Amino acid sequence: MGGLLAVFGGFFALQGAGIVMWPPESFMLANRNWIANGAIIGATGVLVLGAGLTIPRRHDAG
Template sequence: MGKRILKIALQVFGVALVLSGGLWTLQGLGIVMWPASSFMLADRSWALYGGITVLVGAILLWSSGRIAR
């Protein structure tokens, strides 16, 4: 039961990080200009932060798949 909860938690946080990091990356690159009042728009540092966030999320998703049943 404990491993199952850990696996689900890693998957939920992994997906959340991948999605939010992807948005940050696209905003930082100026591809997604939403919301219009965001301070991240066309700021390359947010593209870097978003890329790192996507990577961390992907690592969490990968590690959740390695947890034995």
Template structure:
């Protein structure tokens, strides 16, 4: 269960980071994406990344 939570957290951090960077206009890939330079997606991505980080930390704390 902890490994699954950590893997899901890792995926959330990666996807959230990509969403945030696209929303801020830093990553402009793919060029036809509706998320590019849209601050709403930067917020959503940041929240996703934080939730992923908390999930990783929670899974590590449960091991100890």
């Protein structure tokens, strides 16, 4: 889940920066607010991914 958030956050930031201009009907294209929004979403994804990798899992018997 964290990896997916990180990928989509990066995609949103690139759309906001006007680097990725797809899909053409997106309201995020060249909208600078989405650079920050995408960065926040991507950073959240990295944190979720990192937490998932560092929190030990409980192994149930059976």
